Amino acid sequence: MIPHHLAPPYRFIAFDVETASRNAHSICQVGLACVDDWGQIDTFSLLVDPGEPFSHFNTQLHGIDARKVRGAARFPEIIAAIAPLMLHQPIVQHSCFDQRAVAAACDWHGLETPSLHWVNSVTIARRAWPEFRGNGGHGLGHLKKVLSLQFQHHDAGEDARAAAQVVLHAEQKTQRGFVEIMAKRSAPVIILKPLVIDA
Template identity: 80%
Template sequence: MIPIPLKPPYRFIAFDVETANRNAHSICQVGLACVDDWGQIDTFSLLVDPDEAFSAFNTELHGIDAATVRGQPQFPAVIAAIAPLMAQQPIVQHSSFDQRAVAAACGWHGLDVPALHWVDSVTIARRAWPEFKGNGGHGLGHLKTALSLQFQHHDAGEDARAAAQVVLCAEEKTGRSFVEILAKQGAKSPRVFHSAATYYEPFE
């Protein structure tokens, strides 16, 4: 089992992947940014051997190539190590690509897709900063400048931390938890996510 140097419980975990090529299943790096009840962020990343070719375009983006991942674990071992932690609280992604990549990689390797509760920080950002629509947008590139975030784009650990920071900044700006920001009037609450000190009702 791959050792994961993290200390739950956490309020939420931001998650990001990088891929070797245009195939969503070709995950070559995963990053987790784990946020506790006091806003502290524990960041962890793992290189993944996708066992397929890297495209020049992707390598130029993230700097990872076949030599970088040589000898690193493949996706089945990585998801087995991180899924139990990820299942304990909401998983924040900036757009839906990371969820699709995990599902695609599970399908490619004949694995069941973990039952995770995904949250989109793009939606959170849109509700916290509606003025960015048509004025830079809500991608991490613009949010980095607009919110004075410090991170290295296209590194899974760094992008996960950035997504976590977006959520924390949105909570600070609105005075509401990310669950409240996303809540829909009349939404049902079949599950409750909790951590050491705070309880959060889920949303749809």
């Protein structure tokens, strides 16, 4: 199920899911982009049988329907296969939906949610490119254009790779590792009131 050539641990793994409907637990595809110490990205994706109907809206977004997932593994089998790989390093997601979806799917299937170290690449992008706030934003659609990323949006493997590339671009721009980017915050603005001395 997982490609044999993968060689963990990685510096980080970017992760993305697609869902069959607006139900967060209805994961129908997972994608992982494994980034090593040299910036090499190994990407793979797996279809998941959500065990419930697909909504027309979601299928229009990602092109996955019941026919495509016929014969695919269910979520418990998928998470059992990928969790050992994901436990060893930070997991990058672009927004917090992927973390919520994994937790919802685990809860839906009566499984314990893996204790993963989640990192949000939206936060990393906001700190690397503050000028995009109110000027296109930090979603993958806008970042694809301004960073010249090549990927097919709403494919879990492609979106995971894009999130990984966002992190690598942010590191290159700031000349800091993503952990340092996440930790660094702007100094608070302190407004001093005039000192009044009684005569």
